Amino acid sequence: MLKSDRTRQRILDTAAQEFRQRGYAGTKVNDIAFAANMRAASIYYYFESKDQLFEEVLGIGLKLVFDAVRKAVEAAPSQGGHRGRLLAGIEAHLAMLHEYGDYSSANIRNFGQTPVEIQERQMGLRNAYGEYWRELLMAAQDAGAIRQEANLSLLRMFLFGAMNWTLEWVKPGKMSAAELAQQLCDTLFPGE
Amino acid sequence: MLKSDRTRQRILDTAAQEFRQRGYAGTKVNDIAFAANMRAASIYYYFESKDQLFEEVLGIGLKLVFDAVRKAVEAAPSQGGHRGRLLAGIEAHLAMLHEYGDYSSANIRNFGQTPVEIQERQMGLRNAYGEYWRELLMAAQDAGAIRQEANLSLLRMFLFGAMNWTLEWVKPGKMSAAELAQQLCDTLFPGE
DNA sequence: AATTTTTTCTAATGGTAGTTAGATTTGGGG
DNA sequence: CCCCAAATCTAACTACCATTAGAAAAAATT
Numbered sequence: 001m002l003k004s005d006r007t008r009q010r011i012l013d014t015a016a017q018e019f020r021q022r023g024y025a026g027t028k029v030n031d032i033a034f035a036a037n038m039r040a041a042s043i044y045y046y047f048e049s050k051d052q053l054f055e056e057v058l059g060i061g062l063k064l065v066f067d068a069v070r071k072a073v074e075a076a077p078s079q080g081g082h083r084g085r086l087l088a089g090i091e092a093h094l095a096m097l098h099e100y101g102d103y104s105s106a107n108i109r110n111f112g113q114t115p116v117e118i119q120e121r122q123m124g125l126r127n128a129y130g131e132y133w134r135e136l137l138m139a140a141q142d143a144g145a146i147r148q149e150a151n152l153s154l155l156r157m158f159l160f161g162a163m164n165w166t167l168e169w170v171k172p173g174k175m176s177a178a179e180l181a182q183q184l185c186d187t188l189f190p191g192e
Numbered sequence: 193m194l195k196s197d198r199t200r201q202r203i204l205d206t207a208a209q210e211f212r213q214r215g216y217a218g219t220k221v222n223d224i225a226f227a228a229n230m231r232a233a234s235i236y237y238y239f240e241s242k243d244q245l246f247e248e249v250l251g252i253g254l255k256l257v258f259d260a261v262r263k264a265v266e267a268a269p270s271q272g273g274h275r276g277r278l279l280a281g282i283e284a285h286l287a288m289l290h291e292y293g294d295y296s297s298a299n300i301r302n303f304g305q306t307p308v309e310i311q312e313r314q315m316g317l318r319n320a321y322g323e324y325w326r327e328l329l330m331a332a333q334d335a336g337a338i339r340q341e342a343n344l345s346l347l348r349m350f351l352f353g354a355m356n357w358t359l360e361w362v363k364p365g366k367m368s369a370a371e372l373a374q375q376l377c378d379t380l381f382p383g384e
Numbered sequence: 385a386a387t388t389t390t391t392t393c394t395a396a397t398g399g400t401a402g403t404t405a406g407a408t409t410t411g412g413g414g
Numbered sequence: 415c416c417c418c419a420a421a422t423c424t425a426a427c428t429a430c431c432a433t434t435a436g437a438a439a440a441a442a443t444t
Contacts, residue, residue, distance in 0.1 A: 023305045026217035029432060042392050044433065109304065112360050113215045147382060154375045157361050158354040165353025168304050183346045190339065221402060234422050236403065
């Protein structure tokens with residue numbers, strides 16, 4: 001890996017961390033630079049602007065969580081059935097927020113107050129992610145793992161809410177993503 | 193109501209709206225002043241600082257939602273039982289976020305990235321609010337409206353997540369707080 | 385070792401932002 | 415109508431912020 005690639009990655013990593021903690025507007029380029037052991041002006045050697053850096057962090061965050069969920073669901077043991085697949089997806093989503101870097105959590109925490117033009121450029125992937133979960137839930141409902149009368153559109157959003165809000169209250173190290181996922185699954189999909 | 197009280201109220205109302213939309217760091221004093229039809233410097237006739245204005249908005253938001261939930265629960269018809277009380281509380285919480293001004297939603301959206309000293313000063317009331325819900329859920333569980341094996345601490349946080357995250361996806365006017373509450377209650381407390 | 389390229393820095397630009405001081409305008413009271 | 419108090423404004427202060435241009439340092443190449 002070239003030195004410039006390593007430096008770029010370091011800037012992205014520290015930017016993700018700062019954006020997750022302080023928010024887009026609350027994070028100054030100087031904050032990122034300081035955490036990355038360089039001067040603010042150096043950031044512009046690698047990134048066009050603060051907006052571009054931010055957009056890249058959000059994009060990576062969304063891609064990472066989508067990839068992780070897909071892989072986990074595909075790898076779920078078949079004897080776990082649809083509920084097992086749901087559990088795997090929930091656990092992967094939570095792990096990406098709490099255990100694997102700051103990109104996905106920075107995305108979740110910041111998207112609501114992101115400049116509209118940046119939001120628009122990631123609606124495609126966001127919608128695809130939502131669609132992925134919709135299909136997961138539909139298959140589970142068809143298989144009887146979710147009550148027939150449940151409104152899946154709302155259930156999906158309530159699920160996102162319950163998962164994403166964990167960023168606001170789960171203390172680092174207190175509960176694993178696996179434990180949280182199990183409990184959330186038991187809460188939303190009691191049965192088995 | 194004195195003129196100065198009316199003006200102060202107008203500043204608070206517009207500040208709540210701006211803080212809800214743009215976040216604390218993303219909102220400039222000039223944004224608030226512009227929306228309140230005055231100059232930025234005039235704000236300082238009524239408020240010590242931007243921080244003090246922000247803290248007051250958050251405080252009002254927390255108090256309003258707590259008061260609303262308490263009143264709704266107390267007013268819930270007794271034939272609805274514990275589940276009815278839960279439903280009333282959920283509906284009141286959601287109504288405060290979506291239908292009655294911007295204070296509570298500004299609080300919810302901003303608290304995660306609020307200066308620590310401001311956060312600390314409202315932990316007392318926040319904890320009391322959490323405790324109130326804990327008791328509501330315990331009573332419901334004792335009465336059999338919630339499964340005995342459910343972990344109420346986690347259930348309470350998942351409930352907060354599902355409720356609060358509605359700020360990120362519910363379009364204004366699309367669903368009423370009552371409908372959302374009913375669906376959320378059916379999702380988390382199926383039974384009846 | 386010298387030269388070239390890459391990376392990082394310094395200094396500066398142009399503008400923004402929170403806040404203060406005093407002036408001005410508006411409103412209320414006598 | 416005059417005077418005073420309250421409310422709002424203008425101008426300025428002090429500091430901050432994103433970004434650029436060119437210099438300097440570091441690294442790579444010849």
